[in-house]
Amino acid sequence: MNRILIVDDDRDMCNLLERYLQRKGFETEAANTGNRGLSLFREKKFDIVLCDFRLGDMEGREVLLEMKTVSPSVPVIIITGYSDIKIAIDVIKAGAFDYITKPLVPDEVLTVINKALHAISNGVSGNNQPLQPKPKAKTADSKGVNFLVGKSPLTIELFRQVELVSPTNYSVILYGESGTGKEVVARTIHDKSHRRDKPFIAMDCGTLSKELAGSELFGHVKGAFTGAMNDKVGHFELANGGTLFLDEVANLSYEIQAALLRVIQERKFKRVGGNKETDVDVRIIVASNEDLQESYRRGKFREDLFHRFNEFSIVLPPLRNRKEDIPLFAQFFLDNANEELNKKVEGFEDEVIRMFMNYAWPGNLREFRNVVRRSALLSPSGIIGTRVLPAEIAGVQWDNIPRDPVKSMHASELDNPEMDLKNAAAQAEYETIMNVLKKVNFNKSKAAEILKIDRKTLYNKIKHFEAGIGRK
Numbered sequence: 001m002n003r004i005l006i007v008d009d010d011r012d013m014c015n016l017l018e019r020y021l022q023r024k025g026f027e028t029e030a031a032n033t034g035n036r037g038l039s040l041f042r043e044k045k046f047d048i049v050l051c052d053f054r055l056g057d058m059e060g061r062e063v064l065l066e067m068k069t070v071s072p073s074v075p076v077i078i079i080t081g082y083s084d085i086k087i088a089i090d091v092i093k094a095g096a097f098d099y100i101t102k103p104l105v106p107d108e109v110l111t112v113i114n115k116a117l118h119a120i121s122n123g124v125s126g127n128n129q130p131l132q133p134k135p136k137a138k139t140a141d142s143k144g145v146n147f148l149v150g151k152s153p154l155t156i157e158l159f160r161q162v163e164l165v166s167p168t169n170y171s172v173i174l175y176g177e178s179g180t181g182k183e184v185v186a187r188t189i190h191d192k193s194h195r196r197d198k199p200f201i202a203m204d205c206g207t208l209s210k211e212l213a214g215s216e217l218f219g220h221v222k223g224a225f226t227g228a229m230n231d232k233v234g235h236f237e238l239a240n241g242g243t244l245f246l247d248e249v250a251n252l253s254y255e256i257q258a259a260l261l262r263v264i265q266e267r268k269f270k271r272v273g274g275n276k277e278t279d280v281d282v283r284i285i286v287a288s289n290e291d292l293q294e295s296y297r298r299g300k301f302r303e304d305l306f307h308r309f310n311e312f313s314i315v316l317p318p319l320r321n322r323k324e325d326i327p328l329f330a331q332f333f334l335d336n337a338n339e340e341l342n343k344k345v346e347g348f349e350d351e352v353i354r355m356f357m358n359y360a361w362p363g364n365l366r367e368f369r370n371v372v373r374r375s376a377l378l379s380p381s382g383i384i385g386t387r388v389l390p391a392e393i394a395g396v397q398w399d400n401i402p403r404d405p406v407k408s409m410h411a412s413e414l415d416n417p418e419m420d421l422k423n424a425a426a427q428a429e430y431e432t433i434m435n436v437l438k439k440v441n442f443n444k445s446k447a448a449e450i451l452k453i454d455r456k457t458l459y460n461k462i463k464h465f466e467a468g469i470g471r472k
Contacts, residue, residue, distance in 0.1 A: 162192070167194065177316075
């Protein structure tokens with residue numbers, strides 16, 4: 001059994017991560033300070049370390065550097081509450097295997113851990129240091145992904161196409177709004193293919209800079225750029241023999257698109273800064289909430305790369321167009337939440353289901369899942385009622401809130417730490433972003449232009465608003 005050390009000064013975060021990873025078959029141990037984490041690391045043997053970037057007694061970067069002196073072969077994954085590319089580059093340069101940002105999404109945490117385990121089983125660590133021979137670790141894979149096939153005509157047709165294309169080697173484009181389940185569909189295609197026993201590697205292209213995208217896709221050699229202290233294994237190498245899923249592929253720079261086209265055509269790649277060509281056999285599935293054909297017509301995406309990807313395309317319908325599935329997904333997400341939270345919430349009031357059916361679900365299945373998880377957490381027992389639903393679902397109109405909210409609050413509400421100016425401003429920002437996204441049919445490029453922010457900033461704000469395992 002693989003052993004994971006979790007270092008985070010947030011005890012609730014440690015507990016949630018421990019429970020989640022233990023259910024996935026890992027053995028875990030937690031430390032709430034950097035010094036305690038280093039002591040455990042020196043005393044015991046761990047396969048992987050998850051370490052928060054900001055700890056009470058030191059920075060995660062200091063913990064990382066010290067651990068690398070003790071055992072350089074153990075992959076260290078840094079957790080940060082800041083979607084800041086500078087921090088990401090800094091920890092990668094310092095020798096971290098990878099990084100993940102809060103709020104954490106369980107599938108993303110598991111994907112990065114599986115990448116690390118795959119690297120270990122192939123004889124390399126996060127910074128490509130040789131490992132001592134050891135029995136190949138048995139790792140979790142995408143076959144454990146928990147998903148539900150609905151019963152609406154659109155959903156049935158969606159999975160008919162999945163069944164049709166899965167046994168082939170076709171490249172696939174998945175179109176759909178944010179939260180419609182594009183990665184779940186990509187994993188399902190992989191699991192139903194002859195590559196099912198090989199890796200499924202997912203990469204989010206939405207927030208990567210040109211420099212980081214090249215390194216993530218193809219890896220890099222030591223000295224390839226300033227601060228490249230070690231070799232790095234890229235996603236293509238990790239996915240060899242299996243499937244590589246590129247989410248929000250339209251955000252890749254023209255230069256990276258050209259390099260990607262060459263790899264697809266020649267089935268060979270070079271690490272950034274390297275001269276050695278490596279053969280690769282990877283099936284590629286890409287996802288976009290933009291029409292890639294329209295993107296290449298506007299000069300934002302390479303036409304030749306589009307045609308390489310467009311061997312088969314699938315459109316994922318938004319949840320508002322398949323309402324027959326809503327009661328099924330509600331119970332499905334509740335069952336998952338009960339398992340995650342170790343609770344026994346039995347179901348939903350009829351009025352709650354009615355509200356679910358009437359709501360537009362701009363965040364689709366991801367938003368639905370988060371709402372159910374939050375409602376389950378707030379419900380002590382029995383069934384979920386309307387009082388635990390978010391205001392936008394329960395029908396509260398923000399315009400009807402009194403203009404002088406302080407006068408309308410009881411003393412107990414004024415003492416509530418959630419009722420502060422920062423949270424009020426965040427709520428207003430969330431409402432503005434969601435309203436713009438709805439107007440442009442969730443086209444993030446158009447929304448970013450209207451909001452006068454760059455696309456990466458929009459992605460980071462959306463990620464911040466979407467509930468995950470926790471926040472700091």
